[in-house]
Amino acid sequence: MAKAKGKEKKSREKESDFQERVVQIRRVTKVVKGGKKLSFRAIVVVGNEKGQVGVGVGKASDVIGAVKKGVADGKKHLIEVPLTKANSIPHPSTASGGGAKVMMRPAAPGTGVIAGGAVRTVLELAGVKNILAKQLGSGNPLNNARAAVSALSGLRTLSDVAQERDIPVEKLYGV
Numbered sequence: 001m002a003k004a005k006g007k008e009k010k011s012r013e014k015e016s017d018f019q020e021r022v023v024q025i026r027r028v029t030k031v032v033k034g035g036k037k038l039s040f041r042a043i044v045v046v047g048n049e050k051g052q053v054g055v056g057v058g059k060a061s062d063v064i065g066a067v068k069k070g071v072a073d074g075k076k077h078l079i080e081v082p083l084t085k086a087n088s089i090p091h092p093s094t095a096s097g098g099g100a101k102v103m104m105r106p107a108a109p110g111t112g113v114i115a116g117g118a119v120r121t122v123l124e125l126a127g128v129k130n131i132l133a134k135q136l137g138s139g140n141p142l143n144n145a146r147a148a149v150s151a152l153s154g155l156r157t158l159s160d161v162a163q164e165r166d167i168p169v170e171k172l173y174g175v
Contacts, residue, residue: 019125020046020071023118024141025063043142044070045118046078047125053152054078055122055145079153082160087129090157097147099138104151107132118145126152 023043029036040063047053054077058069082090088106095102102119107130113123115133118141123131135144162169 017048018046018052018075019049020044020067020074021121021125022067022070023121023145025066028059040066042066042070043118043145044074045121045125045145046071046074047122047127049125049127051081051083051127052078053081053122053126053149055142055149057142077149079149081126081128081152082155082157083127087127088131089128089152089155091155093151093154095147095151095154096137097145097150098140098143100140100143100147101136102144102147102151103134103136104148105132106130117141119148121145122148122152 021044023045026041027038028041029038039059039061042058042063044056044058044067045053046056054074056070056072056074056077058066058073060066060069084090084106086109089104090106092105094104107114109130111130111132113120113128113131115123115131116135117139119133119135122145123133138144158169158172162172
């Protein structure tokens with residue numbers, strides 16, 4: 001019985017490794033035959049600050065239920081982010097989601113996370129410490145968060161590119 005409790009504790013610790021931050025909670029209504037039905041939509045960013053991050057959306061009749069559903073959705077849509085030794089991204093990247101466009105550039109150590117809104121939350125929970133980012137177009141938090149995740153998922157390291165091309169990493173430098 002003691003072993004079973006130990007396993008449960010480890011699995012809980014593994015799950016609690018992820019942090020979750022609520023980006024937005026919005027009250028939404030649906031017009032039905034008897035009047036208006038009130039519910040809540042929560043946009044949640046989930047990440048472990050070690051290169052894994054995801055954005056989730058949850059809808060429920062109460063705020064707590066919406067946040068729980070958003071966390072579950074975010075964990076389903078996790079992506080891996082390649083980080084450099086300086087906790088930055090390997091190369092500049094842009095992506096769009098809906099009407100939002102996000103531009104990201106790597107930065108030198110000590111720069112910090114220079115980004116705003118939902119993009120900042122996504123980058124912090126991904127574990128990026130030095131980056132320059134800009135939101136262009138729409139200010140919608142959901143579209144900006146999805147655009148940020150899309151930009152991060154498109155990143156590739158030198159070793160990834162060398163492996164795809166079946167050449168050694170040294171050859172990429174042109175030596």
